[in-house]
Amino acid sequence: MAQTSLPLPRLENMNLGAIPVLTxxxxxxxxxxxxxxxxxxxxxxxxxxxxxxxxxHVGDDPAAVAENVARAAxxxxxxxxxxxxxxxxxxxxxxxxREAGAAAREAxxxxxxxxxxxxxxxxxxxxxxxxxxxxxxxxxxAPDGSFAVAHGGWRGCVGRIASAAVVDLxxxxxxxxxEVNVYIGPHIGPCCFEVGDDVAARFxxxxxxxxxxxxxxxxxxAAAIRAxxxxxxxxxxxxxxxxMCTQCHSEQYFSYRASGGRCGRHGALACRLER
Numbered sequence: 001m002a003q004t005s006l007p008l009p010r011l012e013n014m015n016l017g018a019i020p021v022l023t024x025x026x027x028x029x030x031x032x033x034x035x036x037x038x039x040x041x042x043x044x045x046x047x048x049x050x051x052x053x054x055x056x057h058v059g060d061d062p063a064a065v066a067e068n069v070a071r072a073a074x075x076x077x078x079x080x081x082x083x084x085x086x087x088x089x090x091x092x093x094x095x096x097x098r099e100a101g102a103a104a105r106e107a108x109x110x111x112x113x114x115x116x117x118x119x120x121x122x123x124x125x126x127x128x129x130x131x132x133x134x135x136x137x138x139x140x141x142a143p144d145g146s147f148a149v150a151h152g153g154w155r156g157c158v159g160r161i162a163s164a165a166v167v168d169l170x171x172x173x174x175x176x177x178x179e180v181n182v183y184i185g186p187h188i189g190p191c192c193f194e195v196g197d198d199v200a201a202r203f204x205x206x207x208x209x210x211x212x213x214x215x216x217x218x219x220x221x222a223a224a225i226r227a228x229x230x231x232x233x234x235x236x237x238x239x240x241x242x243x244m245c246t247q248c249h250s251e252q253y254f255s256y257r258a259s260g261g262r263c264g265r266h267g268a269l270a271c272r273l274e275r
Contacts, residue, residue, distance in 0.1 A: 053264025086112035137185030137268035142173035189245030
């Protein structure tokens with residue numbers, strides 16, 4: 001598709017089918033890229049996984065997870081065969097999908113099963129899905145419709161997965177990093193993300209005091225990501241945040257900390273439709 005300037009990013013609440021999401025409608029209209037941050041609602045899972053659990057590794061009924069993923073795919077106007085997922089390992093490895101079709105998607109799934117925390121997708125009709133329950137979802141979109149979806153655990157944030165994804169995306173799209181839109185989804189906020197001295201020191205060393213709370217033990221992963229992105233030339237206006245703490249709002253989002261470690265996973269999803 002032809003490259004065009006992106007509208008400044010924003011996140012809006014809406015329903016895609018029966019699934020409530022945060023998305024950017026202006027981006028979808030202009031580029032065909034539909035992004036979505038899901039919550040707990042809209043699925044078929046029960047109990048602590050209720051209801052739209054997208055994680056197949058947490059002990060939920062596999063049939064329920066498959067139905068939930070199919071619903072999420074249909075909400076973004078593709079079938080479940082378009083979905084690529086990863087074995088997320090709290091690292092910084094990003095798997096690329098640069099060719100269309102089932103064989104390329106299967107190759108990406110196999111590569112990501114070995115351990116990955118992001119996808120970079122340059123082709124239409126491939127839906128990248130990553131799962132979360134307090135960690136930070138990151139989606140980046142380039143002017144040509146290429147996109148990246150990344151999982152920012154604290155190790156990934158300190159490892160600068162956000163800027164790495166954007167740099168790779170911009171290079172792939174022949175764009176400047178400053179032209180890329182970045183979206184930060186619901187995650188555990190600085191109100192609740194208390195860490196030990198060693199983790200606090202790693203954030204301070206990487207990003208300075210901007211990401212630290214006044215007590216020195218609470219961390220803002222969103223502030224860390226913004227600092228990471230600013231270092232590669234991304235203006236703050238090009239970053240949209242959900243501004244929702246998953247632990248404070250565990251009735252809307254899955255939270256590993258709030259649940260004591262047994263819960264489902266909400267998702268960050270992106271797909272560009274063929275136009």
